[in-house]
Amino acid sequence: xxxTFVVLYLFLGGAGAGALFVAAVWSLLFHRxxxxxxxxxxxxxxxxxxLYLVGFGLLALSVFCLLIDLGSxxxxxxxxxxxxxxxxxxxxxxxxxTLLASGFLAAFHALGWSAPSWARKGLEVICAVLAAVLMxxxxxxxxxxxxxxxxxxxxLPALFALSSFSSGAAIVLLLVPYAxxxxxxxxxxxxxxxxxxxxxxxxxxxxxxxxxxxxVNPFAGPSLVRLxxxxxxxxxxxxxxxxxxxxxxxxxxxxxPFTGRTAPVAAAxxxxxxxGLILRFCLVLAGSHWLG
Numbered sequence: 233x234x235x236t237f238v239v240l241y242l243f244l245g246g247a248g249a250g251a252l253f254v255a256a257v258w259s260l261l262f263h264r265x266x267x268x269x270x271x272x273x274x275x276x277x278x279x280x281x282x283l284y285l286v287g288f289g290l291l292a293l294s295v296f297c298l299l300i301d302l303g304s305x306x307x308x309x310x311x312x313x314x315x316x317x318x319x320x321x322x323x324x325x326x327x328x329x330t331l332l333a334s335g336f337l338a339a340f341h342a343l344g345w346s347a348p349s350w351a352r353k354g355l356e357v358i359c360a361v362l363a364a365v366l367m368x369x370x371x372x373x374x375x376x377x378x379x380x381x382x383x384x385x386x387x388l389p390a391l392f393a394l395s396s397f398s399s400g401a402a403i404v405l406l407l408v409p410y411a412x413x414x415x416x417x418x419x420x421x422x423x424x425x426x427x428x429x430x431x432x433x434x435x436x437x438x439x440x441x442x443x444x445x446x447x448v449n450p451f452a453g454p455s456l457v458r459l460x461x462x463x464x465x466x467x468x469x470x471x472x473x474x475x476x477x478x479x480x481x482x483x484x485x486x487x488x489p490f491t492g493r494t495a496p497v498a499a500a501x502x503x504x505x506x507x508g509l510i511l512r513f514c515l516v517l518a519g520s521h522w523l524g
Contacts, residue, residue: 234516234520235301237297237298237300237301238297238298238301238516239509239512239513239516240293240294240297241294241295241297241298241301242294242370242373242374242392242512243294243399243508243509243512244290244291244293244294244297245290245291245294245327245366245370246366246367246370246392246393246395246396246399246400246508247290247396247399247400247403247505247508248286248287248288248289248290248291248293248294248400249287249291249330249362249363249364249366249367249370249396249400250363250367250396250397250398250399250400250401250403251283251286251287251290251399251400251401251403251404252283252284252287252288252291252330252334252359252360252363252400253359253360253363253364253367253397253400254283254397254400254401254404254424255280255283255284255287255404256337256356256357256359256360256363257360258280258404258420258424259276259280259356260353260356260357260360262276262420263349263353269416271413271416272416272417274413275411275412275413275414275416275417276417276420277341278341278411278412278413279407279408279411279412279414279417280337280341281338281341281342282407282410282411283404283407284334284337284338284341285338285341285342286403286407287334287338287363287400287403288331288334288335288338290403291327291330291331291334292331294327295327295331322369323366323369323372323373326362326365326366326369327366329358329362330359330362330363330366333355333358333359333362334359334363336355337352337355337356337359340352364393367392367393367396367397367400368389368392368393370392370393370396371388371389371390371391371392371393372389374388374392374515374516374519375388375389380455380519380520381446381449381451381452381455382446382452382455382456382459382515382518382519383515383519384452385442385445385446385449385452386445387438387441387442387444387445388442388515390438390441391435391438391439391441391442391511392512394431394434394435394438395435395477395508395511396508397431398428398431398432398435398477398481398504398508399504399505399508401424401427401428401431402428402481402501402502402504402505403501403505404424405421405424405425405428405497405498405501406498406501406502408421409498425485425488425497426485428481428485429482429485429486432478432481432482432485432504433482435478436478436479436482439474439478443456454521455518455519455521456518458517458518458521459514459515459518464518464521465513465514465517465518468510468513468514469510469511469514469518472506472507472510472514473507473508473510473511473514474507476503476504476506476507476510477503477504477506477507477508477510477511478504478507480500480503481500481501481503481504481507483500484497484499484500485497485500
């Protein structure tokens with residue numbers, strides 16, 4: 233029903249939106265701190281430029297995947313030239329607006345453009361709101377399909393949104409050590425680790441809610457069995473997403489204050505990203521197995 237490039241679109245779009253949301257909210261909070269030093273501001277500006285550029289790049293890649301799946305680029309532009317009241321049309325405009333907002337923010341930092349503080353803050357607020365909507369939309373895109381019982385689940389948008397946020401936070405945490413003078417932002421980085429820990433916990437609760445709602449839906453039963461059974465997507469779903477995407481990163485984040493080691497946490501962030509991709513592939517394959 234849905235091809236590989238659509239799955240990649242859902243993952244890249246969600247992860248890119250998550251990274252942009254983290255970057256924009258972090259920037260808004262950072263610039264409200266009156267105790268920040270000039271050196272910290274310079275270090276954060278360099279980091280923010282990379283974060284916005286990576287987030288923009290991931291969204292651009294998601295659009296590219298969508299274009300490949302459509303086969304004809306003009307069909308994509310028809311979404312803007314002939315908009316409808318459909319969820320797909322709304323999502324397309326949100327994606328385009330997020331691309332524009334993140335592109336301007338990336339350009340401001342990369343090219344050293346000067347802008348009034350109110351303009352930068354306003355653009356970051358817009359970027360954060362659009363990115364949040366886009367994270368939820370990636371789940372709504374599937375949940376809206378009533379013909380597929382496994383996807384038509386009220387908890388799916390929350391699961392995808394939290395997975396996107398978790399993936400975005402993992403991207404940011406992986407990029408931080410490569411920024412100039414990032415150690416000056418160690419307090420903020422520690423805070424982001426704690427937020428990521430909470431997001432992983434909420435993601436697990438969303439997964440439990442998703443499975444519970446699928447269990448009580450008799451029409452979703454065959455697809456749910458395929459999702460968790462060894463003969464279906466079970467090994468990938470349980471090992472790749474549940475353990476690799478949630479449990480291991482949660483354990484690494486929880487143990488970080490006591491170990492003080494960054495390498496295991498970095499490996500866990502990579503697993504978190506891989507788990508987000510596996511989640512989408514498994515759900516699409518299991519749901520597509522349903523033929524009515």
